[in-house]
Amino acid sequence: MALLKYLQRLLGREQPSEPDPAELALEEELKVRLRERCARFRRLLSANKRALEAMSEVEDRLSGAKPFGMDYVHAVSTRAVTAVFQMVRDLNALSDNSYAALQESFDRIRAEMEILLEELPHLDGPLILHLDQIDLSDLTLVGGKMANLGEVAANAGLTVPDGFAVTVSAYYRFMEYNGLQQELNRRIQATDMQSLDQVFSLAAALQKAVLMAPLPPELEEAITEAVENMRAKAGPGLKLALRSSAVGEDSLGVSFAGQYRSELNVPPEEACEVWKEIIASKYAVTAMSYRYQHGIPDDAAPMCVGVLAMVPAAAGGVAYSRDPVAASRGREQILLNAVSGLPQAVVDGAVTPDVFIFSRKIPPELIRKRLAGPEGTPPSLTDKQAAELAKVAIALETYYTEPQDVEWALDAEDGRIVVLQSRPLHAADSATEQSHTDHQRPGEEGSEAFALEDLPQGLKVLAAGGVAVSPGVGMGPVFVARKEADMLSFPKGGILVVERALPRWAPLLSRAAGLVSETGGMAGHLASVAREYRLPAVFSLPDACLLLDKADEATLDARRCAVFAGRQPQLVSIEAEPPNLMEGSPVHQRLQALSQLMVPLNLLDPDAPEFAPDHCRTLHDITRFCHEKSVRLMFEEEDADASRRMGKQLKAGVKLQYWVVDMGGGFRHRVSGPVVDLEVIASAPMLALWDGMVAVPWAGPPAASASGFMTVMLESTMRPELESTAPNAMANKNFFLISDNYMILQARYGYHFCTVESLAGEKSHENFVNFQFKGGAADRKRRQLRARMVADLLEQHGFRADVKDDSVFAVAEGYSAPETLMKTRLLGYLLIHTRQVDMVMLETERATALKNKMLADMEALSAKPLMGCTL
Template sequence: MTQPAALILPFERVDRASVAQVGGKNASLGEMVRNLGDRGVRVPPGFATTAEAYWRFLDGSGLRPVIAAAIGDWTAGKASLADTGTRLRSAILAAPWPEANAEAIRAAYRELCERIGRPDADVAVRSSATAEDLPDASFAGQQESYLNIRGEAALLEACRRCYASLFTDRAISYRQTKGFDHLKVALSIGVQQMVRSDLAGAGVMFSIDTETGFDKVVLINGAWGLGENVVQGAVDPDEYQVFKPLLDKPGIVPILEKRLGGKAQKMIYAEGGERPTRNVPTTPAEQSGFVLNDDEVLTLARWAVAIETHYGRPMDMEWAKDGESGEIFIVQARPETVQSRIGAGALHSFRITSKGALLAKGLAIGDAIVAGQVCRIDSPRDIDRFVDGAILVTTATDPDWVPIMKRAAAIVTDHGGRTSHAAIVSRELGLPAIVGAETATRVLKAGQEITVSCAEGDEGFVYEGRADFEAQELDASAIPATTTQVMLNLANPAAAFRWWRLPADGVGLARMEFVVSNHVKVHPMALVHYDAVEDPAARAAIDGLTAGYADRTEYFVDRLSRGLSRIAVAFHPKPVIIRMSDFKTNEYANLIGGAGFESKEENPMLGFRGASRYYSPRYREGFALECRAIHRLREAIGLRNVIVMIPFCRTIGEGRRVLEVMAENGLVRGEDGLQVYVMCEIPSNVILASQFAELFDGFSIGSNDLTQLTLGVDRDSAELAPLFDEQDAAVQWMIQHVILSAHGAGAKVGLCGEAPSNHPEFAQFLVQLSIDSISVNPDSFMAVKTAVAAAETSMHRSPDRTLATA
């Protein structure tokens, strides 16, 4: 380029060491242009004005003393923040351009137009402060960006407005809070070819799970049109989650989550008028369709991994798809500033013990629970009305809201996704938030007592009144190592990532029926035989849930496999044992469309459940869908650490029949490392343990059911409660017999139940029998692990017995 190097630098001439010259945003763009092109990462071409250009602008207009005086008056209490910001922005907008600066920008723009091959090319003009996008200070959205800027005059005006945005109220306040000297932070401006995402879509991407810090997934949000709506939280975007370790495995599509967002509006180019962009409603087809296809999702995820690997840290990125060329680009990359700074041993557990009626729900940000009063605010101009420590309820937030957000105990917004402004700032402030709650501003009233719960998985819930809850802080680094494997019982896919820091040896029990109830919601036979569903309400519900699926049964397979995948990756490649559905008939009947496919039983506990359903004509087609979901989970998504477990298998003959039906549906024991376990919860499983071990690779003792059926005690009976004892001599004999018989036949044995956490002596009993694994709920993990370690120490155990996995 011919312009002075001190004022303008093309992206090809800057890198991440250039922050002092061109700010964090532009330095990162140059870093990617120079180093990641060979990894396929595309970045639109452009140039940056330098810090030197900013200082020359201030000095040429005599603005340094103006800034110093205004900030001095504010810090001395002589002027309000609003008055100070207005005074400084007005001074900058009125200042003339030094001719050298203006000509350098014009010349660089002309050269960029020539490179693009388009006169008066449309460009994005973005602010990049020299204290921005740092590992410990994101300055998210603090300065302005301007899109669809055309021509030299419009470009110079947009650049001047970028300079002025260094002194918005929010930017002044943020620098003051972070301890940055206002006259030592310069502003660089990035001028970059526009990606025509107004004709396609754009969004945000993280190389880490934003809520839990789980480092093996990429999170992608996207919506139609220019990306500002996603960043600002003005729309509810699509959301995708991708499992990083399997991204480069041929033939594998490790997309764990595809959540369709509302995407009610999109930002497009404006024609004429003062504003270069405008929002318009999206069409029904756009609202019901995903912004990205699977190949595009995988491409972005691979780029996220490449960028994260290059920078050596978790990253926060923005992407855009060009609707003219079909190409995808990365338009920003910065360090992730919240989860990456949480200590490896930090783990908090919150649990609600009693709660009021559910008032609203949305996406959970954080993992805490807060109770307090609603403070409903419609505009940051109403900051004086906000009550410190209240729960902020509003439609959406942008950077102007930060001063209010800092005073809130929690935040609830109608709109926004996990990468919206409200979500990003709430994480940085350590506040629980619920975004995309849709009806919050309608149903929550000023002064109302509510509880905001972000501790129940991906979804956040607003409950009426002040709920009772418990908080526990765990230090994973202090948990002792054991030879006996201690695993987790998990059911809720939305909460699985919250426990990844626990040193668990895998998942000993993943309950398929929970995923069916909460993620699928429809009885599988109602999808296979839709025409037989007579209830109009059920048919309408099925139509709504399966919209977009050409085959209704594909809805079941897709939702079930993706739901289970989130559990299967939490501790990958350690084993995850998934129990096939174990609903009782009355529970199946409660699923949508289920009433017409289930009979009424006097004692569902001992009725048509478990293995008996899988080969029966009454459910065999439904079980085939379960098998298809497991096959997809292991083969298409690639999670071969999944082990299948059969519940309530009464006889050897029944076990053989189930294995035959599984094989007919692509699940062949031993093929591609597939292991099949059986629940040990019926006395016949114990009596014939050696024969069951010939059919199955392992046993999982369900101590509750085994106790109930061994002692003949209904565990839900208050009258018989004193008799229900998992440490009864008869129950312990059963457990000892199955462990010894299974080990004699070369099969593994684990136990799922809370007895080891409630009774350390029971854990010691299991360790003495050389049980292979104990599986407990996450909140009991530390207690059981400690009890097992103590038992092993007392026995001086040393053999290494590990649970085999594919």
């Protein structure tokens, strides 16, 4: 208070030519205090930027297609909380702890976020459950595959193999016994899951750790005893099938098709060791990549294993109760894929199966069939057997009340159809398929046929034929992959071409534009994953690797089952949005819940009684409160006129008011009166900014169209600015804090706010200039377009820019002092020339012309030497 009274007295009377030494000492003390307060204010603004960036990132991740894991959820939450904590601490330091209640609101929000980030404890249960003890209520204990198999056996009246489940409780017991979970979590969190080479290294290490770990004695005893009971029932010839049944498989809106391991024809005495191999498959490259891309954390997918008696299969395969591609076009039919022997060859995509298509009438009628073997080779199923299988598919759909994907085997001993698995069917997205209905031939049925007529002229066909297993059109460089190591070289946006449609190629599908295989069919695991990713895919295309080996850019049209040379965008009538694979997943849901404690803004009116600490319900509320109060503390102090008393009014012959606070070295000499001339300013960054502000005369607001004009408040946008010495309600928003090589401007022009901060010293690694810009008086869409335009202009001049709604955050750092000052000058130009242009942003031609003019002006400014702001 003594300093303030001194400053009031100092600025209220004529100064002597030789100031009193005591007064000079007090003035220097005031500058020290200002520098300390400015340092806190700078930290608060920096934390505000980090907090808003984290919140913006959260919104982008929730609405976008980019995958993320729980490590990201923890990291972004920590970043937001840490930044807001810094703001609360600095605000209370600036205000002599006037907002202690704000800490209480922050602690409450942080505690709620910590609860959401906690890992849920797992429930204990039996280590072993026989299949006749299992139904859908045991989903969290035995996983979707075994729960559905038990349900089919108990309630659907269909035949399933004998067997039991080694439960999720056994998985947790194994992990705890060896202390594995913490080590696995640590390694997963330390890995960039979008880097395939890192994922390969991680997979090798994690699988080795699992395979080397011993089983708890009680678990080994339980598995051995259950296997012996099966052998006593089946006789000495018993062979086992050990199949993964992870929790979340088929129940989180994703299929996990082929992502985990199954082992067939396992001798009973090897059951314990093979059980570990199935557990280890959870950490295979395919499985980890798939979980990450679908937002399923490791702890949300504990592994159960089904131990089943092998079926002596005469034939096997997959039955779809509805064709997953044709159903999206309204032609509902049953699709059966079959091979002689075990069904594994169908689901693994290793061979091209026999295909039977039935109507959904009761009883089903055979529409047509396509046999894969050479002429004269007997089919895998007779028509009568295929019709019985179609009835099974219909029965399972009726029971579950949704389309089913059924794995089956035909028992060679008694001719019965044995259900090995039934899960919800993932059909092709109808929007993706829409662009191909125009090319269908009259009377064409199913997804097997292809047509090349009615094509635009001049297209070169590189390869044609096969089966469209996932619709769509994809364009990109062709990449033929023959071995697993080729995965590391696959280009983003490429068309993947393989000899066999094996599940191991699944990690590449999120990066691919299309998929072609020489083998495989609609029912293969890789086909299911392609449909989940809405990836155009054609299987069983003869000699695809040979035909496409030397191809460069190409277009895959899955509906026509053809690959054309070059990019052919005219074949795409509707551009399908990439799927958000994360939506609805555990990780997505967790971030969604956390975002409700971070992102919503409830404190809107700074003058309302509710603008108070105890009304802060989110981190965004706290950032808004801290920013508003810190600006007032810095520039309005104890009453409405304090900002004038803390600084000097700038005299520069302009109509906008600016106040300048010198923290030391910002003026060329001591200024005794209430006004400072521009010629006295010694701050290089401020002079650079000012040079940009006046370099090109502002022509005034652009003439708006009627619609643009109606979105703007007339008094705010069209009122002439006041003379610099006249009273101005907005004056307290336009402040420079300066030193010789530093400047921060806090300004408000009508309805938009901006902050510019610049440090241009001798050490390049410390230099920076950053810019925050928000608001406007037009509607939200126009303000958003202006923000994007500003960001584009800055990015072309070396800034890193982020846009959030109508806000821009831009920074350029690490440049030399002259380069930093040049970039600061460009910001000065933008401050003046982006005013009120939001009114015309929906008028494409005018907006483009305006942007081009600004770009030309900025290019011209960049070529001119700086005036009056040398270091």
